[in-house]
Amino acid sequence: MSLQSFRKIGFIKGGQLARMMIQELISLDMGFRVSVLDDDANCPCVNLCENFVIGDSRNFDDVLDFGKNLDLVILEFEDVNLEALQELENQGVKVACSAQQLALIQDKGVQKQFMLEHEIATAEFVLVENEADFLKKSWCFPFVQKLRRSGYDGSGVQVINSMEEMGGFFDQASLIEKKVDFAKEFSVIVCRDVFGKTDFYPIVEQEFHTEKALVQLMIAPSGLNESVKNQALEIADKLSKSFDQAGMWALEMFLTRDGQVLLNEISPRVHNSGHFSMDACFTGQFAQFLRIALGLPLGSMAMRESFAATYNLLGDPHYKGEVLVEGLDEILKIEGVFPHLYGKKETRPYRKIGHVNLLANSRAELEEKIQFVKSKLRVVAR
Amino acid sequence: MSLQSFRKIGFIKGGQLARMMIQELISLDMGFRVSVLDDDANCPCVNLCENFVIGDSRNFDDVLDFGKNLDLVILEFEDVNLEALQELENQGVKVACSAQQLALIQDKGVQKQFMLEHEIATAEFVLVENEADFLKKSWCFPFVQKLRRSGYDGSGVQVINSMEEMGGFFDQASLIEKKVDFAKEFSVIVCRDVFGKTDFYPIVEQEFHTEKALVQLMIAPSGLNESVKNQALEIADKLSKSFDQAGMWALEMFLTRDGQVLLNEISPRVHNSGHFSMDACFTGQFAQFLRIALGLPLGSMAMRESFAATYNLLGDPHYKGEVLVEGLDEILKIEGVFPHLYGKKETRPYRKIGHVNLLANSRAELEEKIQFVKSKLRVVAR
Numbered sequence: 096m097s098l099q100s101f102r103k104i105g106f107i108k109g110g111q112l113a114r115m116m117i118q119e120l121i122s123l124d125m126g127f128r129v130s131v132l133d134d135d136a137n138c139p140c141v142n143l144c145e146n147f148v149i150g151d152s153r154n155f156d157d158v159l160d161f162g163k164n165l166d167l168v169i170l171e172f173e174d175v176n177l178e179a180l181q182e183l184e185n186q187g188v189k190v191a192c193s194a195q196q197l198a199l200i201q202d203k204g205v206q207k208q209f210m211l212e213h214e215i216a217t218a219e220f221v222l223v224e225n226e227a228d229f230l231k232k233s234w235c236f237p238f239v240q241k242l243r244r245s246g247y248d249g250s251g252v253q254v255i256n257s258m259e260e261m262g263g264f265f266d267q268a269s270l271i272e273k274k275v276d277f278a279k280e281f282s283v284i285v286c287r288d289v290f291g292k293t294d295f296y297p298i299v300e301q302e303f304h305t306e307k308a309l310v311q312l313m314i315a316p317s318g319l320n321e322s323v324k325n326q327a328l329e330i331a332d333k334l335s336k337s338f339d340q341a342g343m344w345a346l347e348m349f350l351t352r353d354g355q356v357l358l359n360e361i362s363p364r365v366h367n368s369g370h371f372s373m374d375a376c377f378t379g380q381f382a383q384f385l386r387i388a389l390g391l392p393l394g395s396m397a398m399r400e401s402f403a404a405t406y407n408l409l410g411d412p413h414y415k416g417e418v419l420v421e422g423l424d425e426i427l428k429i430e431g432v433f434p435h436l437y438g439k440k441e442t443r444p445y446r447k448i449g450h451v452n453l454l455a456n457s458r459a460e461l462e463e464k465i466q467f468v469k470s471k472l473r474v475v476a477r
Numbered sequence: 478m479s480l481q482s483f484r485k486i487g488f489i490k491g492g493q494l495a496r497m498m499i500q501e502l503i504s505l506d507m508g509f510r511v512s513v514l515d516d517d518a519n520c521p522c523v524n525l526c527e528n529f530v531i532g533d534s535r536n537f538d539d540v541l542d543f544g545k546n547l548d549l550v551i552l553e554f555e556d557v558n559l560e561a562l563q564e565l566e567n568q569g570v571k572v573a574c575s576a577q578q579l580a581l582i583q584d585k586g587v588q589k590q591f592m593l594e595h596e597i598a599t600a601e602f603v604l605v606e607n608e609a610d611f612l613k614k615s616w617c618f619p620f621v622q623k624l625r626r627s628g629y630d631g632s633g634v635q636v637i638n639s640m641e642e643m644g645g646f647f648d649q650a651s652l653i654e655k656k657v658d659f660a661k662e663f664s665v666i667v668c669r670d671v672f673g674k675t676d677f678y679p680i681v682e683q684e685f686h687t688e689k690a691l692v693q694l695m696i697a698p699s700g701l702n703e704s705v706k707n708q709a710l711e712i713a714d715k716l717s718k719s720f721d722q723a724g725m726w727a728l729e730m731f732l733t734r735d736g737q738v739l740l741n742e743i744s745p746r747v748h749n750s751g752h753f754s755m756d757a758c759f760t761g762q763f764a765q766f767l768r769i770a771l772g773l774p775l776g777s778m779a780m781r782e783s784f785a786a787t788y789n790l791l792g793d794p795h796y797k798g799e800v801l802v803e804g805l806d807e808i809l810k811i812e813g814v815f816p817h818l819y820g821k822k823e824t825r826p827y828r829k830i831g832h833v834n835l836l837a838n839s840r841a842e843l844e845e846k847i848q849f850v851k852s853k854l855r856v857v858a859r
Contacts, residue, residue, distance in 0.1 A: 124820035
């Protein structure tokens with residue numbers, strides 16, 4: 096297969112990740128025909144494709160009908176009907192990530208077992224069928240309950256701190272995980288092209304919103320020490336080899352207070368933590384994912400500036416309505432500041448409306464730019 | 478006016494320049510609604526907009542109907558009905574470039590007189606109504622005849638070397654220009670934002686295709702000496718001030734064999750010679766043009782790498798048919814190589830299918846990359 100084999104490309108779904116891939120696809124286009132499947136007729140890609148299809152990514156027929164006349168289907172998230180993707184692959188449609196990878200990752204229980212099998216360090220866990228099943232197990236508080244087939248964006252995930260909170264337990268098949276008292280959270284994105292070459296983006300450290308458990312700031316390269324970095328890259332290397340297939344895997348990791356690196360979750364695709372690469376690296380993650388899916392060689396993942404940050408632009412908690420980003424004119428005056436808005440029409444408290452990438456030659460300069468952007472930008476309603 | 482005032486944006490027309498602006502528009506989007514007017518239903522933007530309108534940019538009604546409900550109309554070329562644009566401005570629609578600028582630039586005779594009035598050095602010229610009028614003038618061979626309202630892409634321009642070639646003289650209102658025996662051709666892009674700030678991109682030197690008079694390679698920064706650069710930037714500065722309006726002006730200049738800088742032509746927009754900036758500068762020309770049109774401040778025009786080139790990808794002279802670019806997989810392995818294909822479906826001899834931007838830390842490394850890309854890439858038909 097070569098680039099020329101892929102004429103008709105479809106995205107499931109049409110959110111900001113697909114949108115930023117279309118932004119990159121514009122540069123590689125020898126006459127692609129782009130389709131998008133989404134259940135929301137106002138999704139960010141609706142006007143950036145030749146063929147927009149309303150449908151449910153979890154529905155077998157919707158996915159099969161959407162994909163069957165395409166050459167390549169790209170998933171921007173994991174909540175997609177697996178059987179339909181397998182059937183598409185049987186019919187000769189390329190799917191990225193592959194159905195095999197999705198099968199391992201979509202079910203959080205299977206994903207954890209996969210880590211165990213490959214001797215990749217991860218938080219202790221147990222799989223339970225339902226609440227009754229859980230009550231028979233020995234387990235200690237606090238813990239994290241994650242639905243094995245949870246949705247998107249943190250839904251179906253909760254921390255249960257004590258017996259008192261057991262009333263809220265989800266009575267469904269779940270992954271029960273020891274709550275890790277981590278010192279740091281970071282991520283590694285590892286890529287492998289169809290020629291078998293693998294490479295990593297610089298490790299990204301995440302900082303959370305003080306009130307909400309939302310990632311608000313990410314910094315690359317991380318300030319982790321060599322030992323921690325080596326542990327992380329070893330995991331990434333092992334992971335990329337365990338698939339024996341081309342792909343991109345974003346690996347969320349914890350650094351525990353006693354210096355151990357644990358793999359938390361795998362996303363088989365572009366990831367929020369890789370947004371810095373759009374402006375900071377020779378080949379950004381969106382261009383890279385396309386290269387991998389289209390059978391092209393990996394591009395350089397090196398940084399072009401010494402330091403980079405991604406600041407997530409969240410809806411102000413006091414506003415709901417049509418998006419208005421205040422302060423853009425202020426931040427655009429600064430060199431190395433790249434806003435990326437997602438074309439969303441509505442803001443809600445803490446809704447992610449876009450992100451801003453920041454580049455700098457020193458960590459101090461980066462901090463200064465971060466503070467400036469934080470102080471100027473606000474997502475309100477018109 | 479602020480960014481928030483521009484909700485409905487229209488492009489005239491939907492070629493590669495508009496396409497690359499849409500690529501950048503994706504990053505600034507708070508809910509823009511994009512329309513495109515073109516007479517070609519296969520134009521590169523047809524599937525990247527909410528509303529595609531078939532129409533003739535030279536037709537008053539087509540342009541007025543297209544623009545009257547928009548907030549901002551962006552011209553990607555100059556052959557647009559001026560009266561319709563003036564009427565749109567009267568109705569409160571912003572036009573970029575403005576009708577005032579277009580009026581000065583669209584007619585090559587008026588453009589030359591404008592240069593004279595502002596004491597900007599340019600090749601000697603005379604304006605003639607038709608062939609009979611020309612025959613009354615004292616003029617010497619060789620000269621360049623340019624239709625005052627010529628079309629696009631070099632049509633309506635010819636060199637007449639001797640009496641023998643007078644049979645081909647266009648019998649229309651023309652600009653007759655002394656043929657400049659230039660040592661070098663280069664361009665400067667100067668920008669001015671709505672706040673009155675002006676800035677330049679690094680000067681770009683052009684190299685021509687050996688057989689056809691087509692630009693094949695552009696290099697930034699130019700190797701021009703300080704005196705020449707100063708002359709060029711002085712012209713650019715004078716020009717940007719002469720408009721007293723926001724805008725972007727690409728200035729094509731000649732360096733004569735005796736060291737004089739002459740202004741050849743002005744384009745009031747993004748330009749082929751500015752493509753390097755997409756990957757080489759903090760703010761590329763497409764993002765910059767949008768900022769200017771949307772009333773945002775200019776971004777940094779500094780280069781992020783020391784040297785850059787743009788290599789134009791022209792259709793192989795022996796092929797006609799559906800575009801196939803050979804060698805992409807080879808060139809993508811090299812760091813700092815950025816292909817930009819325009820999504821054109823058909824190749825023809827010498828048709829411009831895309832360009833490749835190249836970045837390097839030294840001029841020698843840049844030359845090496847240029848030779849590599851030249852040797853690998855070929856635009857053929859499937």
